[in-house]
Amino acid sequence: MAKKFNFTKADIDSLPIPDTGKRDTYQDTKANGLQLRVSHTGIKTFSVFKRIKCGDPERITLGRYPDMTIDQARRRTMEINLAISEGRNPAEVKRGEKSEMIFDDLFSEYIERHSKPNKKTWTEDVEKYKNHVSGKIGKLKLSSIDRSSIAMIHSSVTKHGSPIAANRVLALISSVFGWAISAGLWEKNPALGIRRNKENSRDRFIQGDELPRFFQAVADEPNETVRDYVLISLLTGARRSNVCSMRWKDINFDRAEWRIEETKNGTPQTVALLPEAIHVLLNRKPIVECLYVFPGDGKQGHLVEPRKGWERILARAGIENLRLHDLRRTLGSWQAKTGASLAIIGKSLNHKHQNTTAIYARLDLDPVRESMSSAVSAMFRAGGLKEPADVHKLKKNLK
Structure with missing residues (x-):
């Protein structure tokens, strides 16, 4: 009692x-x-x-x-x-x-049930979450997470000088809640309505006066894997993740083609390999059978992020504000400079757009190859290379 x-x-x-x-x-x-x-x-x-x-x-x-x-x-x-x-x-x-579930648990469900099965970049989601989200709202119950708490995360990342990254973090949180609603785990998305930071379309590519310094810096790169990776990225215009995971079995030297089964936009891609790219690949083709063109020591077995090597190249070249992804844009920009149509550029870079998908479908690789060849020839001439096809002798040609 x-x-x-x-x-x-x-x-x-x-x-x-x-x-x-x-x-x-x-x-x-x-x-x-x-x-x-x-x-x-x-x-x-x-x-x-x-x-x-x-x-x-x-x-x-x-x-x-x-x-x-x-x-x-x-x-x-x-x-x-x-x-x-x-x-x-x-x-x-x-x-x-x-x-009631906490946000850490919901994110784990999102990764296992949605991100891993559907996104090749799911590890980037995990990295963003660990760096910016988990410590702020990870232990909170879903009902206690409101627009204000999410807006504070977005504001914090923005104030640290990363407005674009802040938008990506916000998009990730919104995606998690959106998936939870579709999966019947939650009823609302508190990330909706938060104003994103303004993003200007990036238009950086390697200019003509930068090419001599760039090619010389690439030639002087002591890491052969990094050097060849940068060249293949530039010569194919392929996305970074696809070049990193490039497999020997997907390369047809007789047809000078590289078949990418899975790309970011969900469609396969056949990349025309120019003589310059063929020379790079033949020069690094191993005697012993190997799965990846650019093998790595990590869990994935291939090169993942050659950031340090890229920074060395830029430092030697004295070039600023240039990203690895800008190599892809460089090829497209030089194609445009040499008179290629938008449809040809879109086909070579595997862009996916509703208004031009039908046009892309009717194009074969011949005009794409011709356009890419013109662009690469123009780049090599601007870079001071007299024999563009001898890329494996790049260092010798430049000196």
């Missing part, structure tokens, strides 16, 4: 500590159903003990004393009593809150 008294701070502070393994319960005379339980460790916890409808009595834990004050406990007890009088069951609500 619970002992009854009017809860006051002085009386609660003076309550005795029960013996080991025991717990004493006290009833407040002022708030109907409010109890205080004291454990043998001295922990004091407020709770409401009430019969709901015609069932057995339910205990709803409110909080620990003194973190929760007596007045707070009494107000919360009145709210619960009101809910019970209206036919609701606060105990069931409390149990639902305990079982």
